[in-house]
Amino acid sequence: MSSLPYLTAYPETLRAQAAQLLAEGRLADVLRRRYPQAHEVRSDKALYQYVQELKERHLRNAEPLSKVAFDSKIQVIRHALGLHTAISRVQGSKLKAKHEIRIATVFREGPPEFLRMIAVHELAHLKEKQHNKAFYQLCCAMEPHYHQFEFDLRLYLTLRDHGGPALWVAQR
Numbered sequence: 001m002s003s004l005p006y007l008t009a010y011p012e013t014l015r016a017q018a019a020q021l022l023a024e025g026r027l028a029d030v031l032r033r034r035y036p037q038a039h040e041v042r043s044d045k046a047l048y049q050y051v052q053e054l055k056e057r058h059l060r061n062a063e064p065l066s067k068v069a070f071d072s073k074i075q076v077i078r079h080a081l082g083l084h085t086a087i088s089r090v091q092g093s094k095l096k097a098k099h100e101i102r103i104a105t106v107f108r109e110g111p112p113e114f115l116r117m118i119a120v121h122e123l124a125h126l127k128e129k130q131h132n133k134a135f136y137q138l139c140c141a142m143e144p145h146y147h148q149f150e151f152d153l154r155l156y157l158t159l160r161d162h163g164g165p166a167l168w169v170a171q172r
């Protein structure tokens, strides 16, 4: 199953199930049923407010965010679904970090669950740089279904990778 690059970190049984759903043409329906609604967070401004609200609720004491934006240049593979950068600057006698969060554009038109998952992921990097146990505990504290949402997002990326439809494109 080397054709499922988004799922390499998961057990063989889960990957086999995904491959079967894909082969039977049922993956789109499964995802649509599980995530029937699209969110409305489409602009960088709305995204900043959304992430800022999550931060206020869960990580009030973490360092402030200077920028949050959708970024079409992010290659969505493995763990690079978003990007968190901290640029250190000397300000007076202090060293201050400028935190920016960038989120892949695939999240712009999608269900609220996927957006929350990536927002929580990037926020957790304010506290933990590595993808270690403490990092995922923080993610799950902010969103108890974090792992399920990430897996399902990766199912969706797999579907798209195999020529499947965009499922949450806005009706205008």
Ligand SMILES: [Zn+2]
Pocket (backbone or CB within 6 Å): 079, 121, 125, 131
């Ligand atoms: Zn990460």
